Amino acid sequence: MSKRFSAILATLALVVAMAGPTLGQQKKAPAPAAANTQTAKVTVDAKGFTPSSLELKANVPAKITFTRTSKDTCATAVVVPDYKINKELPLNKPVDVEFTPAKSGDVAFACGMSMFKGKIVVK
Ligand SMILES: [Cu+2]
Incomplete structure (x- = not known):
């Protein structure tokens, strides 16, 4: 049970880590408009x-x-x-x-x- 829980946590952490840079890029998107x-x-x-x-x-x-x-x-x-x-x-x-x-x-x-x-x- 707790092993499975930590596996879910690890998966979540991976998803967040992967989404992080993507979110960062999305935030930068308005920059060209400002230019x-x-x-x-x-x-x-x-x-x-x-x-x-x-x-x-x-x-x-x-x-x-x-x-x-x-x-x-x-x-x-x-x-x-x-x-x-x-x-x-x-x-x-x-x-x-x-x-x-x-x-x-x-x-x-x-x-x-x-x-x-x-x-x-x-x-
Ligand atoms: Cu005046």
Whole structure:
């Protein structure tokens, strides 16, 4: 009885050991999709957005990371009206703005009061 039990345990252990690497591969599967994301970084300081013009591809998920590096700026938020995005920009804390540009053309972004402006050129 106990021999049989340990045989079952051994079988289970083997199954887990074999499934382990497979599960690991399945978890990695979304990685290529993430590689499909286009990324950009924008710094926000007293002069506004740097760069103030970005280029993105249409129909590819985009992640733009905004980092405000100065407290002497009114740009404490970033607004992308076309995509109904409005995000606070805490000092020195990277904030990801994610959306998929739907069509080619210019997409404007700005600080909360539209004093600083930038644009995303979608190709
Ligand atoms: Cu402003």
